[in-house]
Amino acid sequence: QVQLQESGPGLVKPSETLSLTCTVSGYSINSVNSRYFWGWIRQPPGKGLEWIGSFSHSRNTYYNPSLKSRDTISVDTSKNQFFLRLNSVTAADTAVYYCAAEIRYGSGSYFVSWGHGTQVTVSS
Amino acid sequence: QSVLTQPPSVSGAPGQRVTISCTGSSSDVGAGYDVHWYQHLPGRAPKLLIFGNTNRPSGVPDRFSGSKSGTSASLAITGLQAEDEADYFCQSYDSSLSVVFGGGTKVTVL
Numbered sequence: 686q687v688q689l690q691e692s693g694p695g696l697v698k699p700s701e702t703l704s705l706t707c708t709v710s711g712y713s714i715n716s717v718n719s720r721y722f723w724g725w726i727r728q729p730p731g732k733g734l735e736w737i738g739s740f741s742h743s744r745n746t747y748y749n750p751s752l753k754s755r756d757t758i759s760v761d762t763s764k765n766q767f768f769l770r771l772n773s774v775t776a777a778d779t780a781v782y783y784c785a786a787e788i789r790y791g792s793g794s795y796f797v798s799w800g801h802g803t804q805v806t807v808s809s
Numbered sequence: 810q811s812v813l814t815q816p817p818s819v820s821g822a823p824g825q826r827v828t829i830s831c832t833g834s835s836s837d838v839g840a841g842y843d844v845h846w847y848q849h850l851p852g853r854a855p856k857l858l859i860f861g862n863t864n865r866p867s868g869v870p871d872r873f874s875g876s877k878s879g880t881s882a883s884l885a886i887t888g889l890q891a892e893d894e895a896d897y898f899c900q901s902y903d904s905s906l907s908v909v910f911g912g913g914t915k916v917t918v919l
Contacts, residue, residue, distance in 0.1 A: 724908070733811040733912035734855075734898055747906050783855070792861070793902035795845040799854040 687712040687721070687786045689800035697778075697807050703771040707784030707800060708764070715742055715762040722787040724796065725758065725769045727780040735780075737769065739787050739794075774807045781805075812837060813899050813911035820917040821889045829884045829914045831899030837909050839880035842902040846875055846884045849896040849913070858897070859884060886916070894918045 693705035707723070714723060724739035738748040738758050746758055752771070760767040771778060781804050785796040814832040821827040831844060838844055846859040857866050859875035862882060872893075874885045882901075886893055899911040 726908075726910075734900075734910040735811075736908035736910065739908070749907055750905065785855075787908075793842040793845075794908060795843075795857060795860045795900065796847070796855070797857055797860075797866075799856075801852070801854045 687798045689784045689786065689798060691782060691784050691800045691803040693782075693803055693805065695804055695806060697774055697805060698809050699775055699807055700773055703769070703774050703778060703805060703807075705769045705782055705784075705803065705805070706766055707768070708766050709786075710765070712786070713762075714760060714765050714767060717742070720788060721797075722789050722794065723758075723760075723767050724785050724787045725756075726783045726785060726796070726799075728783070728802075729777070729780040737771075737782075739789075740767070741789075776807050779805065779807045811912035812903070812909035813901060815897075815899060815911040815914045817912070818915045818917065820919055821886075822919045823889055823891065825889050826885060826887045827889055827916060828886075829897055829899075829916070831882045831884070831901075831911050833880050833882075833901055833909070835880065837901045837903040838877070838882060840904055844875070844877050844882035845900045846873075847898045847900065848893075849898060851896075855898070889916075889918055891918050 719742040722739040725737040740746040757770045781802040785799040847855040849855040862877040
């Protein structure tokens with residue numbers, strides 16, 4: 686079963702860049718016949734979940750338009766890791782960030798496996 | 810503000826049945842996209858509970874069931890147990906290929 690683990694700094698200063706890593710085990714991100722997309726989701730304190738973006742092994746990438754192109758998802762297949770970079774952060778980006786394995790199909794998509802999440806606080 | 814609307818909380822006594830609604834619009838749930846449900850315990854990874862409106866992954870008790878009609882979906886928990894106390898989120902998709910979530914519902918077992 687695919688397992689995911691987020692890592693990164695817990696504190697980021699306003700206007701700086703947030704960088705997170707998701708390490709995947711139990712499955713190769715680069716599998717040619719991969720059925721998975723790989724995504725990032727966050728949950729601000731006291732609020733619901735918000736999808737950030739997802740990508741596939743063939744490098745099709747989709748982002749949440751509400752983040753106004755501040756985010757970038759990349760991958761290092763040699764380490765079986767993928768990354769999130771979020772530029773120009775503000776206090777509104779304070780949240781628990783999750784990475785997850787996603788299945789996309791004709792009628793939508795869903796997340797079959799999630800990491801435990803990592804808390805990121807934006808503060809000076 | 811979440812795209813999909815859920816009640817903030819529901820409660821029930823052990824053994825009772827509770828339902829959680831998830832209301833979308835014509836550009837997401839009403840456009841024919843499936844609804845999925847997750848159970849989230851504090852400090853733990855969210856767990857897929859229902860996928861494709863009505864399907865349970867292996868290992869999920871049949872006390873959990875999902876349905877969908879029009880622009881809305883529902884999650885029902887029958888025979889409520891203390892271990893079911895958690896947050897529940899619905900999730901769908903919209904015509905811009907974006908994933909959308911509900912705001913979450915806290916289930917309290919009285």
